[in-house]
Amino acid sequence: MEMTHPLLSLTFTNNQSPQTVAKLFTSMALSFSGFEGFEKRLELHFFGDDPMGLRKLDFFECIEQTLEAVQCTVVSAVGNAYLDAYVLSESSLFVYPKKIIIKTCGTTQLLKAITPLIFFAKTQLGLSLSSCRYTRGSFIFPLSQPFPHTSFNHEVSYLETTLPSDLCFRKASIMPSKSSSHAWHVFTATNPNSHLPYNAYTMEICMTSLDPLLAAKFFRLPDDGKTGDSAGKEMTELTGIDEINPNALVCDFAFNPCGYSMNGMDGEWYSTIHVTPEEGYSYASFECVGSMSDEVDIGDVLRKVVQIFRPGMMSVSTTCLGNDVWRKVAGAVEPVGMKLRTCAMDQFPDSGNVVFQTFTPLRRKSS
Template sequence: MEFSGFEGFEKRLELHFFGDDPNPTINHQLGLRKLEFESIQQILQAVQCTVVSAVGNSYFDAYVLSESSLFVYPTKIIIKTCGTTQLLKSIIPLIYFANTHLNFTLSSVSYTRGSFIFPNSQPFPHTSFNEEVSYLENTIPSNLCFRKASIMPSKSSSHSWHVFTATQNPHHHIPYEQYTMEICMTELDPILAGKFFRRPDEEKSGNSSGNQMTELTGINEINKEAFICDFAFDPCGYSMNGMDGECYSTIHVTPEDGYSYASFECVGSISDNDDNIVHMLRKVVQIFRPGTMSVSITTCSEYNNEVWRKVTGALEPLGLKCRSCAMDQFPAIGSVVFQTFTPRRRKNASK
């Protein structure tokens, strides 16, 4: 029998909706945030995960899940789950609740993930990317007719990037200067990964232990302006959601030796601060020191060259070399730049 540990690599689904009411009430302006918690629980039940902690601000609600995170904005929802969850099974109940409760219509879908560490352990419809694409094609409404599926390759077979998008409007994509950054890291430094284990005799709650891990590891230094909701799992593992105005960030850690994994994701504006992406990348690398790392940034195509140079410029001084860089265009989300990094080989001291 093939050994199978916990699958750290997440599946990420983002759905955008629009309403038909020309004079929306305050409830309609809240949009998807008005969905009852029971409806959210039913959606997550289809995925096979649960809520362990939740916070909200004036822009969106953020949920830490038993397997990763959920973000709910007025007109979009982002679900990110790991393990053997069946993420794509959330689409049908999501469309149903958005339509029946809010009279909202689905306008675009994007699905992304890395390469699973334990692909043979994944259940339907995640047994392969072809199966996932087939499921998506048959599940989403036919009016989302502008579609594209692609596997963006790299020199590391363990870090290919799988992307599917669909929209009814080919010119609809993320705001001009906004970016989404998804980082996947494997082969974490064992000492640093050890900070995400709880002590056997520890009696603190998952929230208290999570807060301790956030400060101990320096995660709270990535964005000092963010309000952090964190959770530590027993006996190991960690999740956090950060809220900074309308922007979110999230981290998930599977620290077990042999299949260690960590991810960092955030949204932001390229115009906010030229050094913002550089700062976050460097802090993330310092916290985990991965053996292999991939960075995917989704943004307007005008920033393609600027993005990959900025990422490379941030990571190379830390001893990481860019091994591959791929770029592609997708309906609904714009441009994706996908890069992989590994440490530079050190020269043999005897030579």
């Protein structure tokens, strides 16, 4: 007996094991997968007194080797007095004197950055790890992910065995929403002597089902003759991204044939945007770090982000130690058509509180 798949013309015979058939069907499913927009995010803090600290790591010996393990590369970069920001082939990297944030999408193996970064920081700079935070949303194409990102359990196990034992305050949590396809995954580990900024916050926004007309602005024309940097600058201006924070120094890049990444730097704070505009699995993310004492109006920022993408589904994760910036989110986005659907909160030892909110467009009354 023979079975022939009508789409791929793959033939299975009755002498093949069920495991072999299952593997073939899995490979078929992966061949139809689109690009995974949902990012994995890793934040590492270090002890040390050097005012330059991690920014002194050799780019070719340390940064490039680390990114090779993750399976991505640098496509553009900029720096100021506080940090260095890199646009990657899959998202972004930020290097401060005492912390590193790497955010990667697609099928990158982000957690494989931990071991080389700890090694280079220790051997070259005498810095030791003080805390780790790992976050991500729910993958659109989970079967496409390589180990250790094949499941959150596998990721947590990898983190538990890779991190130094003195990071003893550890917690893993999956924060749910009403939609089974939207959950927030968080793992933290801290040293008892670590001290994170009290009034700072990190906000991570994930958006799916983007407005098709707005998503189309992130496609390039065939053979446009532009560099990724020049095409990225045009997209930044065309979409209004440059108006989110007019004071920011922007480093942007447009991929071919579509896709966009941007890092913005405003003093010691950064923001970053990544867009996968393909219909059927369109995705955009916006992330920023800041302080409640800043002049930046986070409500105004949120409204601008929603208007640029008009998502069909949006989640907002806010991490902070000593402020309630998350309370501003719903009030900011409801006037531009987004309704709060779920809100979940959790506390993490010496790592602050995480509030996970989901939004969908307001239902319009029929006339």
